[in-house]
Amino acid sequence: MTNKVFVYIDHFENHVAPASFEALGVARQMAETLGGGVSAVVLGQDVDDVVKQAAAYGADVVIKGDDPALKDFRGEAYANVLSPIVANAEVLLFPTSGRTRELAGLVAVDLETGVIPDVIDYEFDGASVLATRPIYAGKLLTKVVCRERRPQILTLRSRAFPGPEADSGRSAEIVEAEVDAGDVATEVIGYRESQSGVSLTDAAIIVSGGRGVSNRPSLVPPAEISDEAEQEIWRAQQGFKLVRDLAEVLGAAVGASRAAVDAKYVPYDRQVGQTGKVVSPDLYIAAGISGAIQHLAGMRTSKTIVVINKDADAPIFKLSRFGVVGDLFDVLPPLTQALKERLGK
C-alpha cells in the first residue's frame, strides 16, 4: 500500500535540520487520521546517515535519491526528482527553510497544486488539512485549506511542533528512487560560511540588542576614532559584546532590532522582525529594545520574554514575563556573571 503522508527531509551537507524531525512527528499524527504509514524522502549524496535518522524519527518508508547530481541543493534538480515521487501523496510536509520554500513552490507548479507555507498549527476538515499560518508577520493569523488538489503541500514553521524522540531501533523500508535530475542550468560553485553562530530560527534562546547598545555616553572611544558616527559604532560594539557574552553563557543566538541593523551595529542576518527573521524561541531576552511594532511582530510568539530597558515606558514591557528597568550596560554584566555561576560554567 502506498503511504498518503510524505515528508521531505531537509539537510545541509547531510546535517539534518531539526525541523525535519518535527515534520516527521506531525506526519505520524496525520497518518493516524488519513491511514497508511509515513514516507520520508531524502535527496543528496552519501545520505545513508540521513536515511537512518529519518527512520529513527518516525518514517516507515524512506525513499532515497542518492546521486552526485544532488550533492548540492539546487531547486530545479531537486524538484525534477521529487515531483514524480510525491505525485500521488495526499499530504507532503516540508520543514520551513530557505531551501524548502523554493522546493515546495517548484513541486507545486509541477503538480499544479497549492502550498501552505509556514504552518504553525493544523486540524482536519474532512480529508483536508485546515492549516493555520501567520500573515503580516504574525500580526494576524489565517486558516488555509487546499480542498481539491493533491498533494496538499505544507511547510511547517521551525519549533512550532514538538520534535519526536529518536528510536534508533526503528527500521524502515528503504526504496531507491530513480534519479533523473534533468538538464539544469544552475551550478553550485561553493560556499562561504556565515560567521554569525547559532541560527536564529532554530535557537531555543535568543538575546537581542537594540538601539540602546550604543547609548552609554560615558564610554569614551579611543582617541583615534574622532568621527561621531564611528564613535557611535564603537559604543555599539561595546554594548553588543555584553549581549554576546550573555548569549554565550546561555548557548543562545544573538539577534537585533531593525534600528540596530539600520544603524549598522550588526549585520542584517541578525535582524528580528517583520522585515527580518520571525522567531519563536523558548526564551527571548530583549536588551535596549523599545519595541517598534515591526520588531514585536517578529518575536511576540516567544514562550518567555525578558525585557531590560532603562525606559520604564518602553512598549515592549507589555509583552514581557519579566522586566528590568535599568541600563543594559549596568544589568547585563552581573546577569551574565550570576547565570555563569548558577549554571556552573
Added chain:
Amino acid sequence: MNIVVCVKQTADTAATVTVEDGKISWGDTPLILNPWDEYAVEEALRIKEKHGGKVTALSLGPERAKEALKQALAMGCDEGILVSDPAFAGADSLVVSKIIAAAIQKIEDVDMVCFGRASVDSDTGMTGSQVGRRLGWPALNLVAEITALDLQGKSISVERMLEEGRQQVRASLPAVVSVVKEINEPRYPSFMGIRKASKAEIPIWSKDDIGLGEVPPSAVEWPQVFAPPKVETVVEMIEGDTPEQKAVKLADRLLEEKVI
C-alpha cells in the same frame, strides 16, 4: 539587458493590522511599495546603469496598485505595467505565478526578472521561483550579491543566503532572481523622478491582453482571518536597589520558573 522587476503594493510594516468583519484593515495608514521590492528595484536599476538596457516594473493588483508602480518609476524604472482583471481576485501563488509568467512572455526578450524575497503581507516567498518554473528559467532565491553578469555568455553568478551560509551559484540567463536586504541600499526617489512618475501613463493589461484566456481556480483558499489570541502575560517587574541586585534576582527567577 532587458529587466522586469515585479513589485507588490502592501500595507506599511508600521501599520497596526486588524480584522474587521472578516476583512483585513490597516486603518488610515497609506499603502506602500512592499519594502523587500525596493531592493529588487534598486538592483535592477544598478544593473541597467552598468550594462545598459531597460527596467520595466510590473505589478499584479487592483487599480490602486498603480501607486506602487509610480514609486518604482520615481526611483528610476523606465516603464510600469499594471496587470489587473476582476478575474484575478483571490488568486493564490500558484495562479499568480501563471499570470505573471504570461505577462513576462508578453513583454518579450526579457533577460532577467527581479523579485523581493517575499511580500510583507502574505509572506509566502514563493512567487519568484514559481514564475521561474513556469517560464523554464533558473530561479535564484535569497540573493545577497550578484557577483558576475556576462551578457555575451548569457550567465549570472550570485551568492544566496542559506541558513548555513552563502551558497555561490552560477546559472544561465534568462533567470529569475529574488533578492534579500543585504544586496544594496535602495535609493530615494529624486525630485525629477517623482515628477516623471506622476505624469507617467501606466497601461493596464487584462487577462485577455496577456493571452491567459480562462483564469484557473486557486488551489488554496483562506476561509478565516483572525487576530492572534491575546497572550495573557503578567509582567513581573524585577525590583532592587542596584542593577546588580536586579540582575541576580532575575537570574534566580529564570531558574526558579525553569525558563533556563
